[in-house]
Amino acid sequence: MRKKQSVTIYDVAREAGVSMATVSRVVNHNHNVRPDTKEKVLAVVKRLNYRPNDVARGLASKKTTTVGVIIPNVTNDYFAALARGIDDIAEMYEYNIILTNSDGNSQKEIQALNTLFSKQVDGLIFMTNQLSEMVRKELQTEHLPVVLAGSVDAEQQLPSVNIDYQKAVYAQVNQLIATGNERIAFVADDLELAINKSFRIQGYRDALAHAGIPFRKELLIEARDGNYQAGYRLRHRLVQQQATAAMVSNDELAAGVVNSLTDHGIQVPDQFEVVTSNDTKLTEITRPSLSSITQPLYDIGAVAMRMLTKLMDNEQLTTNNVLLSFGLKARQSTKSREV
The missing domain is CATH 1.10.260.40 (lambda repressor-like DNA-binding domains)
Structure with a gap:
């Protein structure tokens, strides 16, 4: 041929x-x-x-009009909603997107970074469960504009877009306290992640302290895989700790918790209340449906991409760390506050 x-x-x-x-x-x-x-x-x-030829144009102009996006899990509704916001703003400013999946693994994040660097991307949107020192050093070496979306940098070195996770958990746990709960579990896939350790758990502790309820370390419960099955397996431990409510760090984990409780004859919310953190579509398709902190997921992605366009054009950001508004959505997994 x-x-x-x-x-x-x-x-x-x-x-x-x-x-x-x-x-x-x-x-x-x-x-x-x-x-x-x-x-x-x-x-x-x-x-x-x-x-x-985009590569040739990039060599001539020293710009490829291409942005790399690293996402921990492309099948996760939370990150997918952020990516939609990123893509729409990228299209508006005539940037192409290269999307890579890291599985939330530091080694894979390094591999993804090297792949994107080799393609001479003009900037990066980084979504990660935990910003490791290894990744941080790699980012510093390349001197590329980077913005975190829906991901925290405990050292606040990189621009980021999030909600105030500490205040959000504080507000949500307050509602559980208002319906008579004192033994409230905090459930997360990894308690040592910065978003949990430095923000969510602090909000949880603040709410307990404000209500005069003692903090009990045994009610910090870890479900390592962070998926539906891990949540489903937690029922026995929650019952063993005599918890009457749970504040859960992600929706898939929370869906496993609520389904396990109902499958084993524990009535939600009459006997046990469950709240979650991300308000993805999973919160509406469980039975009972899940009460949740609400986040403007699309907007988080969109604002992160707009910040990146400014950095790539050598513009100064008015603020490095943007916090968007959150809300609380009551559904069937919690009692009315009048109870």
């Missing part, structure tokens, strides 16, 4: 009877071209099926 010949900018210029510089201005949407010339060039571009 004959190998297909690629069409070059030279071919388009020759066919259209114009200079290569004119073709370049047309395909790069430079308005400094006469309308009739532009139409002639575009007609040739269409006829020859010419596609500009």
Whole structure:
């Protein structure tokens, strides 16, 4: 078989009877071209099926108009909602997205970073469960603009977009206290993650202290895999600790908890209340449906991408750490506060 010949900018210029510089201005949407010339060039571009070489353009302009996005789990509704916001704003500012999955593993994050660096991306949106020192050093080496989305940097060295997780958990645990709960478990996949250790657990402890309820370390409960099955297996431990409510760090984990309780004859919310943190679609499809902290997930992604466009254009950010508003959504897994 004959190998297909690629069409070059030279071919388009020759066919259209114009200079290569004119073709370049047309395909790069430079308005400094006469309308009739532009139409002639575009007609040739269409006829020859010419596609500009993004790599070559990047070498010439020192910009690839490409952004790398590292996501811990592409199947997780929380991160998928953030990615949608990122993609829409990237499209608005004419950036392409390269999406990579890291499985929340530091070694895979390093591999993903090296892959994106080799593609000469102009900037990075980083979503991670935990920003490791290894990853931090890798980011510092490349000197690329980086923004964290829905991920915390305990050292506050990198720009980020989040909600105030400490205040959100404080508000949600207060509601559990208001319905008569004193033995409230805090459930997370990893209690040592910065988002839990430095923010959520502090909000949990603040709410207990404000109500005069003693903090009990045994009610900090870890479910290492952080998935539905891990949540389902926690029922025995929650009952053993005589908990009457649980504040859970993610929706899949919370779905496992609530289904295990109901499957084993524990009535939710009459005998046990469950609240969760991310308000993804899982909260609405469990029975009973899950009360949750609400987050503007799409907006977190969109704002992070807008911040990155500013950094890539060498603009100054008005603030490095953006906190968007949160809410509390009551559903069937909690009692009414009048009870």
